[in-house]
Structures are given as C-alpha cells and as structure tokens.
Amino acid sequence: MKLKVIDAQRCVGCQLCMFACSRRSGIGGLSNSCIGVKSAGGMSKGFTVIVCRSCKNPPCARACPVDALEVRPEGGVRLKAERCIGCGACRNACILKAVFWNNETQKPLICVQCGICAKYCPHGVLELRKDTGKEEVRS
C-alpha cells in the first residue's frame, strides 16, 4: 500500500493527519509525525502536504552510514532504530523533506505507509492506495 496526496488544494491546514500519525503510539502531541503540512508561503496561498514517496531506490537508505534503513521490496524503507546513531544523514538526503525528525529521541521518523493519516483527513486530501508495483507519476 502506498500513501498518496490526491488533492492538496482541498487541504485546510488542520493538521489532523499529523496528529493522527503522532498518535499511532497512543500518545498526544506532534513529536512523532511522519507527515508534514506547511503553508505554501503564507496561509493565503494554501498548503503543501509532504509525504514519503517510498522511493524504489531511496536516497535516505543510501546515505545512512550504519545501514539502519532497510529498503523494502515494494519501495520505501524501514528504520532499524537499534542501529540508528541519529546522525541525520537520511534527513539531509531526502530532497522532499519527507524524513521527519523526533527531537525527543533524536532519531528519524520514517513513514510506514499505514494510512492512518488518510483515515483522519476529513477533506479528501490523502489516500492509501494499493501498490501497483510501478513507479507512478505522483503529486
């Protein structure tokens, strides 16, 4: 399954997706979110929704000096937290800025394409879709 931003124009900037992602582990707040909603240069211009594209050849994994990011066969990566040294190389390697950071644990936050964010989006911005196996053109 892959997460897709189907229409960022519908986004109202409520950040319920970010709170939902952070709440996966049953805690409140925002420290744990793997999705980002930012204004596109001020609120009047709407929003940019940043999600992991689960790349087939992920630069984040290539940049990791300790092999803490395991490439998944369907694309994207999984974090082996016990190996991670919190150097931030993965974050710097992702030009989408889709590797988020937990300031409390000093480790990256990696999207696992679970779709909980889409479940809590009340405005039809996000969708979890079946993976076609192809490298799709996506927004």
Add this chain to the structure above:
Amino acid sequence: MTHAYPTKVLYIDMTKKSYRSVERPELFAQYLGGTGAAIKLLEEHCPAGIDPYAPEAPLIFSVGPLTGLFPLASKTVAMFKSPLTGNLGESHAGGRAAQAIRMAGYGAIVITGASELPVYVAIHGATVHFRDATSIWGMKSLFTAGSIIRGGEPGAGVRSIIRIGRGGENKVAFGSATTETYRHFGRLGMGAVMGSKKIKAFVISGERSIPVEDKKKYRDLYDQIFKAAVESPVMKKYHDLGTAGNVMTMQKLKAMPTRNLQSGSFEHAEAISGESLASKYLGRRLACAHCPVGCIHIAAVREPYENEPYFYKTTMVGYDWELIYALGSMLGIGDPDGMFLLIDEVEKVGVDSMSAGVCLAWATEAQEKGVITEKETMELKLAWGDWKTYIKAMEHLVNQPNDFYKALAKGSAHAASVYGGADYALAFGGNEMPGYPTGPASYLGFLLGTRHSHLDNAGYSLDQNAIKSGKAMTPPQIVDELMKEEFWRQILTSLCVCLFARGIYTPEVVRESLAVAGYTFTDAEILALGRSIYRDKYAFKLKHGFSFDTIAKPGRIFEAVAPTGPFDRTFIDEGLAHAKKKIGELIAE
C-alpha cells in the same frame, strides 16, 4: 498516575530581555488552563489602578490541558488589562498559537516590562530570542511584516506568528494581534498592549509528545470526538457558508445591524450574504490546528488596475459574520468588492473589525447630525456605503493626526464623551457591540458578560428562544440564565475548546476528556470550578473600576425595533440590579 496537562509557565521580562521557565503544576491541576489559569496569573501580576500601557502591566497567554491532545481545543486565551474598557481584557484566538505554545512546552506565558526598541520575541521550545524589529516597525501592512518574520525563523508548519500592525504600534485602544494571517486576538486591545511593550510579534514553535496513562481510552474518546465533529450538522454549517450564513438569518429576523443600528434590515443584505459571497468570491477555506471543521472563509478579490487593461491584483480576504456586519451593513456598504477592500484595510493596520466598524458608524451619524464637522474628520465626508472614504478614515484613525482621530482611536464611547452623540455610540462597557441586536437578553449579555462579548453568554439565543416560543422572560430570569451559561463557558474556555464546538464538548465529554488528561474532577466539581472562575473574573473587573450602576446603555437600543418586541430602560436596569445582587453574593461567598 501520569497526567497530560501542562505544568510550565514561561516568564518573559521585556525590559531586561530575560526569561525563565517555572514549574507550576498546581495552577493547571486546579484551574485547568486557558481562562482559569490566566485569571490567576492576572491577579498575581496586575494590581488595581495600573495603567494598561504601564511596562509592569502583564500580557498573559494560556492554553489548555486538551490542547494537542484532542481535536477542537485550539484556542489560546490572552488576558491583560484592556486599554479599551479599563478592566478585564480577555481575548481568544484560534490558528496555530495554542498548539505552538503547548508544543513549545508551556501551559502559559507571562510577559511583563517594555522594550526600548521594537523587537520580536522568538520562542522555540526552551529558548527565547529577542530579535530586532526596528526595520519592520511602522510597516504599512502587517502581512508584509509577517512574511518577513516567516522567512527568517525555523518551525515552518508547526509555528505560530502573532503580530501587530500600526494599530497596535500606535496604541489604538482596540488594536488587535493577528495570528496565521486570518485569526485574531481581536477584541479589547491586546495589540495595543503589545505595542506599548514594543513587541512587534511573537514566533512560537515546538514539537513534543504528550504521554497519556490510558492509551486505549485516549484513542476511543479521540475517535468519538472526531466522529462527532465531522458528522455534526452544526459543524458542517460552519464549514459550508461559515458564520456568513447569519446574514440572511439576521435579515429575516429584522436584526441586521444597519447604518449604526438605525434599521434592522439592509436592502443589500442579499449581495453580502454568505450564499452570495461563497458562490462569487470564496477562494479557500482554512482551519485552526487540530480542527477538522475549516470554518475560515477566504474570498479571492480581484481588482483591476485602472490604467492597465487585463492586469489584476488578487487579494485573499478573510470574511465572517462579524466582519460583514461591522464593515458592511453597519456602514451601509452593500458592494461586496468595496466591503472586502475595507476589510483588507482593517486587517493590514491590525485593529478590531467590530470596534473599527462601530466607531466609523458612530462618526458617520455624528457628522450627519452636525455633532462633528469636516474640521474634525479632516475634510472627509463620511457617508453610508462610501467605502473609499471609510478606507481613508481608517488611515486617519490609525495615524491619529488630530484630536478627533486621537479620541476615536480610544473607542466610540470615549469619542462620544468628548464630542456628544453618546446615545448612538454602540459600545457596552466601552467595548463596541457585536452583531447580535436581537433583543434585551442580547443587550444584557453584552452589558454583563465578563468580556462584554456575545460569546460570553449567548444572550441572543435566549432572545431567539423567546421569539420562537412567544414567551418573554423577565429581567431576573434572563440574568440567571446568562450567568449559568457563562459559568459553563468558563470551563470550555479554560479547556481552550472552540465555542463552536460547545455542542460536542458536553459535560460528559468534558469529564471523560479530563479523566484522560489525568484529572479526577466530578461533574459537580467541574461546575463549581466554572462558577469560581467567573467569580474571579468579576472580582478583577470590580477591582479595576467596573460598575453596574454607571455602565452606559446607548439610547439607540431602546429606539431600534428588536425582533423580540420593544423593551425599555427600566427592563435593562432591573436586569442590572439583579445581576449586581447575584454577583455581589457570589463574590461574598
């Protein structure tokens, strides 16, 4: 047991440019947060007799225990001594401020002192920076100042920028502060208090976790509140047309405040109705952080450049009922483009839209009646519907080039006390009226609400019930109901729950959500707390000069045709006397 409520108060001294963070868990354990915590902090820092602009006068922000935990708990409560009313200043804003304050690690922020030079204060988690703002002070539009700050600060996506415009800088008594471009600490002059401390803006950011003890209960209750919010027809109404939907409702009720309340129906209501604006102008909707509703309506207003064909400027202007009433019908403006351009002017200079509209409406009538002349207005001929002249008058009001505009910048009641025309200066306790002239309960609500706001106690809904049922209430009955409603609303605003969600945060949901946050309040204890917060607020008001006996009742409200039917001064006085007795008893408890 782990509790999930905030514990830290950040103290900032603008004179010394220093700050410290203090653990005060008891404050939030006892008073929740928001209104409850803020009034305690205000009592601690704001002695009687202090000038609202004195460096020592505090500015307090407070958020709630549910902020960052549950949806719709997205308001920040600000408290200060109001330069407009001279007593309790309390203003609530949405946007991302509450989330940012909580995620930066604080339950409340207390700002005292004054800077010599303009600065903006950047609070990123545990660190506070004082940054030079001299080059953005006096800037024509607060939007530009906001985008400059945005470019230089971290925390994109999780930060809040609370800024003032020239209104606040020049200490217009109803100067406001804007957060996230379209939300405001609008009423009662918080922007002027920031201006007096030479604070151009606050930037606040942080990302934290809020651990909860019972994760399952947390998830289940979250889902229950989320579901109620997305399925509620009331919330859908706020999303679809927003409060602009009130235009036709008020018009049908004959309670559409028109030309300084000289009439209750406006011949151009249709043109500025929520339905019409949505179909012709609505360009975007926005939401506050952690709110699924998205009630913020933004119009895309296209203006042609006069001398260049096919060249347009597009401005995104926020609108809602209060703006439409105050800067539309109240001024006789039925041209939506003109109304939007006046709204945009008010936004750029950063003053409260309701106070601004009511002040201009008073000035227009005063000029019509010869109470003021073109000497006072500096050659402007204010006329109903003439939005171009109103834009010029707004510039004067903010820049205060003569005694008249200096007086008007202190509010309509003050200006009327100097020039006359007090009977049609539509302010209550010094605060210009909100757009709900439905009848005596609404007016008693404005007079008695701790903020003189319709949101204190919803008097208009008592009027509407009376209209529907045909059963009029007596003044004491009205006052008892207003007080009861305001007791409960102290709880909602201490939790920083948006009052649009008051139907979702029922007493049961409040009790359950407090339990998730680690509280053990019973229903009776919650009600008692609401009462005690109300009492504390009134005690503050009385200490700072509020009086039931001298509060002005503009004569216009007795002449205007109210949808409830006529009522007189005696009716209102009877209500005030009852309130004086009841509130006196409450304070003596």
